[in-house]
Amino acid sequence: AQKITQTQPGMFVQEKEAVTLDCTYDTSDQSYGLFWYKQPSSGEMIFLIYQGSYDEQNATEGRYSLNFQKARKSANLVISASQLGDSAMYFCAMREGQYNFNKFYFGSGTKLNVKP
Amino acid sequence: GAGVSQSPSNKVTEKGKDVELRCDPISGHTALYWYRQSLGQGLEFLIYFQGNSAPDKSGLPSDRFSAERTGGSVSTLTIQRTQQEDSAVYLCASSLVVTGPSLLAKNIQYFGAGTRLSVL
Numbered sequence: 313a314q315k316i317t318q319t320q321p322g323m324f325v326q327e328k329e330a331v332t333l334d335c336t337y338d339t340s341d342q343s344y345g346l347f348w349y350k351q352p353s354s355g356e357m358i359f360l361i362y363q364g365s366y367d368e369q370n371a372t373e374g375r376y377s378l379n380f381q382k383a384r385k386s387a388n389l390v391i392s393a394s395q396l397g398d399s400a401m402y403f404c405a406m407r408e409g410q411y412n413f414n415k416f417y418f419g420s421g422t423k424l425n426v427k428p
Numbered sequence: 429g430a431g432v433s434q435s436p437s438n439k440v441t442e443k444g445k446d447v448e449l450r451c452d453p454i455s456g457h458t459a460l461y462w463y464r465q466s467l468g469q470g471l472e473f474l475i476y477f478q479g480n481s482a483p484d485k486s487g488l489p490s491d492r493f494s495a496e497r498t499g500g501s502v503s504t505l506t507i508q509r510t511q512q513e514d515s516a517v518y519l520c521a522s523s524l525v526v527t528g529p530s531l532l533a534k535n536i537q538y539f540g541a542g543t544r545l546s547v548l
Contacts, residue, residue, distance in 0.1 A: 345534060345535070347536065347537075349539075354541065355517060355541055355542045355544075356539060356540070356541040356542070357471075357519065357521070357539035358539075359536050359537070359538060359539075362534050362536060364534070403470060403471070407535060413459055413476070413478060413523070413525050413535055414461075414473075414476035414478070414484040416461070416473065416537065418463075418470045418471040419470055420469065420470040421469075421470055
């Protein structure tokens with residue numbers, strides 16, 4: 313089974329609107345971390361936001377927030393007030409296990425296009 | 429520099445030749461990762477180094493691929509006898525492995541800009 317599933321290969325959003333990028337994960341571990349990365353056309357992966365499995369509050373970083381629903385095993389990224397510069401590929405990732413620092417899994421990504 | 433540095437940024441080679449890709453991690457980061465990203469795809473794990481421990485090579489696709497990390501810092505990924513299917517972007521990431529009092533340490537990976545390898 314896929315460890316990370318991103319079901320939206322591509323999405324469009326109007327500038328200044330909010331958008332949600334879906335991510336579901338599969339693990340039987342109680343300890344795990346969830347990450348979102350942005351990859352613009354330049355190719356570099358940029359870390360956006362992190363959520364630990366024991367964190368009770370949803371993570372927020374500026375315009376980014378992570379809608380963490382543990383029972384559903386989902387970790388959707390919400391971008392508020394979209395900007396043209398948000399157009400990029402977005403990858404959801406999971407680190408599985410408390411000390412398994414080599415166990416990172418990435419989804420296939422969602423390409424976000426922000427329309428003016 | 430402040431970030432992860434990879435060189436070269438682009439590499440074009442002929443089928444059958446060997447190539448070396450270099451990664452200079454963030455100073456002080458103990459963990460280093462190599463990934464491969466084919467066009468329009470997600471990241472494929474290749475290899476992981478952590479301090480002086482034996483590397484996790486479980487993601488290397490064949491014995492033509494090898495990597496080393498000298499002095500716990502710079503890493504080189506070597507692909508011998510390159511094939512056209514090796515064409516991809518090779519990404520390196522580093523992280524500071526922290527096992528502190530928090531229940532789950534973040535261990536965020538920071539990525540370089542990648543090396544785009546084209547095998548003709």
